[in-house]
Amino acid sequence: MMRAVSAAETAVTTHPWAVHAEGLRVRAGRHLAVDGLDLSLTAGVHGLLGPNGAGKTTLMRALATVLPPAAGRLTLLGRSVDGRSELRSVRRTLGYLPQHFGFYPRFTVREFVGYMAWLKEMPKAAVAAAVQRSIDRVGLTAKADARLKTLSGGMLRRAGIAQAIVNDPQLLLLDEPTVGLDPEQRLDFRELLRDLGTDSCVLVSTHLVEDVVAACTDVIVLNEGRLVWQGTPEGLSGQGDQGDAGDSRAERGYSAVLRRHRAEAAR
Template sequence: MSLLNSAAATGSEPVAAVADVSMHYGSLTALDQVSLEFPPGVTGLLGPNGAGKSTLLSLLSTARRPAGGTVTLLGEQATKGAGVRRLRRRIGVLPQHFGFYPRFTVLEFTEYAAWLRKVPAAGRREAAREALRHVQMDRHADRRMGELSGGMLRRVGIAQAMVNKPALVLLDEPTVGLDPAQRVGFRSLIRGLGEQSAVVMSTHLAEDVAHVCDRVAVLLEGTVRFTGTVSELCALPHGDGSADDAPEVDGGSVEAGYLHLAGAEAVGA
């Protein structure tokens, strides 16, 4: 298996894809000719801070346009104008830090997100309530956003990301700042999202990839160094990366596979 090409035959058409995309911030290259496909299920973007993960999510969300290459979403190239605005209505985004008016109630905030994503007025409140039920926050619908704990805020963040029943969900470091019990519950939510949508999750936590993801792409210094199944990543320190070599998938074996790639890069292998 090539470390630069996915060995996982999913049998599903990609919901999103990037081809040879590059992104620069002044003299800094954030992404360098990155090509990836994102089929239904949960795909993890694993890498350290500064690897280009958040930049890639910003391209998939249409918040930014690449300096070079193409971004394809739901079968359409994302360029400018009405087409992009239409695509945005089918995308849900949870930034690592999302803004909110603290005096909004949980229901008001989620309903506001539905309005932003052009959910029809007649069904907007019920869409908000359904999203809150999915994340077990419906009983807190009348609480003020400013009163919520960190874990509760992240749940509301998931609710606002899914209120429009998106085909593509983008999650940027969704479990950062959560305690271990909250992280376990949040992983269950993300797995559930992957049964309905294509989910792309940026993280630097090997445990999240092990417990949540179907596939993983490792980003280092703005380039893709591996794409494949989580089992194939775990197999790298133990064999040639084939499924037959794969050890049991857990946080430690995902981390070992990642460090194998990072270590090889460090010595120029």
């Protein structure tokens, strides 16, 4: 039986770094998908970019404490992820939306988000209000009592975001959160990200450079499991020129960063 968690245990605590990795290596099966990563993140919205196979999802799973590090050091919210007792306390303050998340089709949106709040050991008295607030924030108020199996793909994605933010996480990890969202919903989501990043560390993995430029304070580019570039969206936009692939300055900057990294690696 799960014990009740006190308000003191779930109170917001500030840390020098929400994420601090040194020489981090993480395997996806037998493949070393994250290879010697040094990364430090604090409050704000951080965009994670990289081509397919760059290690983005593996990194997100490691930060969500789903995959253990194979080597190196990883500290989340001031706590090492080495010990089981530390993992439990870290997970109470995490929010995580996987690229492909599981759900019970017969649950309503409210039941699903409430169940995830229970798994995160939220204080029972706070759950109902927290569930309603998270559903409202993702624009699913009218569908709160609809069964998940009746929702569209975009609505399901928003339900996934709702469960990720129900506990007001200090570290929020969103893997491809805008898949299935229409243009208007993506604009609303960007506004939500900016709001969440005021007090929390938010890491968003995506292929959509436009979302990163519009909503993020910081950009991280991975390739083959290694940090290729980190800086502001404006800095990324300044990396490219007209000869680089892309329909916008940011896309051309992203292409240029990868092009230069690959050229250096080939030497």
